[in-house]
Amino acid sequence: MFRLKTLPTNCIRPLISIKWLNYASEAPKPQERNPIHETSTTLSMSSSDASSTVTQMSQGPSTAEIKSRKVDYIVNPPDMFIKVEHLEPIPESEAMRKSLSFDEVPGPKALRHLAKFWSFVPVMGTQVTASAIQYLLSAGKIFGSQLSWGSNLWLFSRLLDEYGPVVRLHGPFGGDVVILSRPEHASAVFQNEGRYPVRSSLDCVEKYRLQFRRYKQAGPFLMYGPDWEKLRELIEPCLQNCIVQQYDQIEKSCDEFTTRILRIRNRQEEVPPTFRNEIYKWAMECMCSVTLNRRLGFLDPCGLSATSEPARLLEGLNGATDAIRRCESGLHLWKFIETPAWKDLVKHCDIIDTIVNKYIHKAQDSLRQKKSGETVFIPENVSLLETLLIKEGMLPEDVLTVILDMMLIGVNAISHSIAFLIYHLARNPRAQRKLYGEIRLSPTQLGRDDLPKMTYLQACIKESLRLKPPMPILSRVLSKDILVHNYRIPKGTYILIATHLSSLREEHFEDAQRFKPDRWLDSDMQADTSVFASLPYGHGPKACLARELAEMEIALVIVKLLRKFRIEYHYGDINSTHRLLASPDRPLKFRFVDRF
Ligand code: HEM
Numbered sequence: 001m002f003r004l005k006t007l008p009t010n011c012i013r014p015l016i017s018i019k020w021l022n023y024a025s026e027a028p029k030p031q032e033r034n035p036i037h038e039t040s041t042t043l044s045m046s047s048s049d050a051s052s053t054v055t056q057m058s059q060g061p062s063t064a065e066i067k068s069r070k071v072d073y074i075v076n077p078p079d080m081f082i083k084v085e086h087l088e089p090i091p092e093s094e095a096m097r098k099s100l101s102f103d104e105v106p107g108p109k110a111l112r113h114l115a116k117f118w119s120f121v122p123v124m125g126t127q128v129t130a131s132a133i134q135y136l137l138s139a140g141k142i143f144g145s146q147l148s149w150g151s152n153l154w155l156f157s158r159l160l161d162e163y164g165p166v167v168r169l170h171g172p173f174g175g176d177v178v179i180l181s182r183p184e185h186a187s188a189v190f191q192n193e194g195r196y197p198v199r200s201s202l203d204c205v206e207k208y209r210l211q212f213r214r215y216k217q218a219g220p221f222l223m224y225g226p227d228w229e230k231l232r233e234l235i236e237p238c239l240q241n242c243i244v245q246q247y248d249q250i251e252k253s254c255d256e257f258t259t260r261i262l263r264i265r266n267r268q269e270e271v272p273p274t275f276r277n278e279i280y281k282w283a284m285e286c287m288c289s290v291t292l293n294r295r296l297g298f299l300d301p302c303g304l305s306a307t308s309e310p311a312r313l314l315e316g317l318n319g320a321t322d323a324i325r326r327c328e329s330g331l332h333l334w335k336f337i338e339t340p341a342w343k344d345l346v347k348h349c350d351i352i353d354t355i356v357n358k359y360i361h362k363a364q365d366s367l368r369q370k371k372s373g374e375t376v377f378i379p380e381n382v383s384l385l386e387t388l389l390i391k392e393g394m395l396p397e398d399v400l401t402v403i404l405d406m407m408l409i410g411v412n413a414i415s416h417s418i419a420f421l422i423y424h425l426a427r428n429p430r431a432q433r434k435l436y437g438e439i440r441l442s443p444t445q446l447g448r449d450d451l452p453k454m455t456y457l458q459a460c461i462k463e464s465l466r467l468k469p470p471m472p473i474l475s476r477v478l479s480k481d482i483l484v485h486n487y488r489i490p491k492g493t494y495i496l497i498a499t500h501l502s503s504l505r506e507e508h509f510e511d512a513q514r515f516k517p518d519r520w521l522d523s524d525m526q527a528d529t530s531v532f533a534s535l536p537y538g539h540g541p542k543a544c545l546a547r548e549l550a551e552m553e554i555a556l557v558i559v560k561l562l563r564k565f566r567i568e569y570h571y572g573d574i575n576s577t578h579r580l581l582a583s584p585d586r587p588l589k590f591r592f593v594d595r596f
Pocket residue numbers: 199220221222232405406407409410411413414417465469470471474475535536537538539540541542543544545546547549550551
């Protein structure tokens with residue numbers, strides 16, 4: 001056991017590793033918060049980070065949780081703030097005792113030296129993000145050239161081929177990083193992730209929200225610990241309700257999308273290279289139905305004027321996505337100076353904030369009217385926005401961050417997934433024909449419950465997400481020491497799981513590079529290993545918040561498209577590139593050929 005001993009007050013380092021560690025721990029129930037730790041946290045923060053971190057740190061672990069060897073590991077450099085003292089040994093399992101130590105985990109030596117170099121540099125980042133690792137991995141190969149998931153996956157793959165299935169990188173900004181890809185290793189991480197899993201953050205979005213705009217919460221994607229759990233428990237049933245309520249509106253958006261294709265395709269029935277934007281519009285229309293209970297007219301048959309609200313929202317979303325990618329890739333200089341990428345991020349996030357805020361105010365007005373009896377209050381007709389607003393403890397700005405996360409993560413993820421699914425079907429006419437056969441037999445008026453029953457459609461969606469997942473790498477910070485490949489990986493270590501690599505391995509999927517939806521009709525594919533070999537929605541408590549909604553939207557739009565068109569594609573291969581999430585690297589010049 002350990003005891004907290006000294007807490008110097010002069011520490012100036014922002015302590016993200018500690019923040020992560022708090023939530024990576026098997027955290028206590030909120031009422032068990034430890035006042036000692038809260039004090040220590042406040043004392044140890046630099047003034048610049050205090051506003052952002054104290055709120056979260058106040059939910060920190062009890063002294064019981066600080067009793068671990070990794071706390072020692074993370075916080076013991078001489079300039080750090082907590083000394084821990086061993087009181088009693090922690091009982092270890094037989095397997096743990098016989099395991100190989102963390103120091104024996106192989107990894108590139110060059111990074112070890114780089115790590116030494118970084119330790120002399122004042123803290124450059126508050127954490128090792130996936131993008132920082134991408135940067136490091138890419139630095140030798142492509143200084144100055146574009147980062148892409150393809151090249152990073154290739155580098156991940158090379159590291160794993162060279163050093164074995166567990167590779168250790170000595171992190172420059174704090175904790176070490178371990179790269180894994182095997183399903184059984186992913187399973188070990190997820191089975192031990194505890195109640196409050198922690199993944200890599202988007203530092204720039206966190207800074208924008210918590211420090212720059214001084215919101216209280218960073219949004220569900222970025223939050224951890226009891227506050228995050230409370231928020232998720234609140235959102236999940238609301239979302240479920242919205243899926244039921246908004247089904248008709250989503251269906252309408254899918255119909256508008258097909259009509260829009262008829263308008264924009266040329267004489268050869270080919271859509272313009274900007275087709276990606278049309279997919280974004282469809283995804284935004286669905287998202288606004290779900291979150292704001294409004295149709296904003298993204299798919300207006302006459303197109304959008306540049307100053308219209310939907311056009312500005314799209315501009316905000318695209319601009320923010322791009323700015324986040326630029327801020328998160330490479331050195332985080334925006335933490336010290338206002339870089340162009342940071343300025344762009346503020347500009348575009350402000351655009352989205354302003355518009356969504358307007359609807360929040362409208363929802364507040366409508367709730368006031370309902371409360372005062374001016375309007376009839378029908379609980380089933382309450383939107384996600386209103387449901388969140390009436391929850392105790394939710395501020396309008398908290399609701400704002402929820403909706404913004406859904407837009408940023410959800411619209412990007414679903415747009416890219418649809419783009420790749422259309423591509424795979426266009427490239428595989430046999431699969432497309434088989435799917436059309438299933439669609440023809442389905443009821444004309446498709447209900448929400450009909451979609452999961454369309455087994456080939458579901459198989460096509462799974463197969464496309466296996467080949468091109470929007471998040472090809474998942475990340476976690478370990479909440480306790482775990483055994484992976486007989487190495488003992490300590491608590492607090494940052495894990496990158498290249499799930500996409502395991503999805504492309506022959507040992508898990510025969511003919512792995514090919515689009516073969518039929519494989520998912522085989523009942524063996526439901527086996528545990530297959531589950532961890534393809535994880536497009538992540539896993540565990542921090543898995544995708546809106547999987548059901550996403551699956552429903554994708555299925556519905558594909559049914560609508562295939563009923564009307566046969567889809568073709570006659571250009572070069574489309575691969576994934578890194579744009580916040582993995583996205584298509586070429587114009588989506590599909591041919592939508594009328595069926596009748
Ligand atoms: C095909 C579409 C989608 C895919 C493949 C996808 C995938 C993912 C993945 C891999 C994660 C991280 C999981 C982890 O770390 O274990 C995630 C998280 C998340 N997704 Fe999705 N997503 C999709 C659509 C959506 C949509 C439509 C929304 C919003 C309406 C959404 C909202 C979120 C949120 C808020 C999180 C963070 C959850 C948390 O940290 O608690 N996603 N998604």
